[in-house]
Amino acid sequence: GAGVSQSPRYKVAKRGQDVALRCDPISGHVSLFWYQQALGQGPEFLTYFQNEAQLDKSGLPSDRFFAERPEGSVSTLKIQRTQQEDSAVYLCASSLATSGGAGTQYFGPGTRLLVL
Amino acid sequence: AQSVTQLGSHVSVSEGALVLLRCNYSSSVPPYLFWYVQYPNQGLQLLLKYTTGATLVKGINGFEAEFKKSETSFHLTKPSAHMSDAAEYFCAVSKANFGNEKLTFGTGTRLTIIP
Numbered sequence: 001g002a003g004v005s006q007s008p009r010y011k012v013a014k015r016g017q018d019v020a021l022r023c024d025p026i027s028g029h030v031s032l033f034w035y036q037q038a039l040g041q042g043p044e045f046l047t048y049f050q051n052e053a054q055l056d057k058s059g060l061p062s063d064r065f066f067a068e069r070p071e072g073s074v075s076t077l078k079i080q081r082t083q084q085e086d087s088a089v090y091l092c093a094s095s096l097a098t099s100g101g102a103g104t105q106y107f108g109p110g111t112r113l114l115v116l
Numbered sequence: 117a118q119s120v121t122q123l124g125s126h127v128s129v130s131e132g133a134l135v136l137l138r139c140n141y142s143s144s145v146p147p148y149l150f151w152y153v154q155y156p157n158q159g160l161q162l163l164l165k166y167t168t169g170a171t172l173v174k175g176i177n178g179f180e181a182e183f184k185k186s187e188t189s190f191h192l193t194k195p196s197a198h199m200s201d202a203a204e205y206f207c208a209v210s211k212a213n214f215g216n217e218k219l220t221f222g223t224g225t226r227l228t229i230i231p
Contacts, residue, residue, distance in 0.1 A: 004159070040224075042224050043219070
């Protein structure tokens with residue numbers, strides 16, 4: 001079956017522009033996560049959705065970052081007024097688990113964002 | 117708070133040799149532990165995970181890892197390296213939190229296989 005897909009795969013933005021990154025999770029997966037991976041680093045947690053509810057946004061680095069999942073499926077990560085330090089790969093992952101049970105997270109290929 | 121330390125950002129082994137990638141974790145509660153592999157320009161793929169039960173966990177592509185609570189370690193091994201194993205490997209920890217099993221990753225180890 002289809003895995004997690006993300007679009008666009010690459011995005012170049014001028015500093016100050018707004019960007020929107022899309023994630024299509026695996027069908028039926030309740031949990032959705034966004035991570036940010038800087039060059040040469042491991043992914044870092046940004047935010048978590050259970051269906052349409054954003055239950056944890058503790059990892060969002062600033063109020064310029066906003067995520068939504070209005071119908072409990074597709075999610076969008078929006079970054080307003082992009083800065084150079086926002087340059088990174090943004091990874092989306094989905095999971096079937098709804099309760100503590102270490103459900104496997106399936107990752108998309110990521111969106112590589114470069115802010116000039 | 118949870119954290120993961122991966123010793124050695126770069127590891128090189130000869131084809132056919134033992135692969136050993138080290139991971140130590142810190143967690144205030146019994147952890148769930150994971151190893152993911154990342155190939156260039158691709159997302160992360162789960163190699164194996166430990167939740168409860170048997171401490172020696174077998175994964176895909178011949179990899180295995182052993183959870184050692186006394187050493188707070190979860191090292192990844194493979195008896196014989198193959199050229200296709202060249203990739204970046206990430207160790208990660210999470211805790212049961214009613215669905216929010218957000219992962220805390222280490223900084224990764226790049227594995228190079230020498231022909």
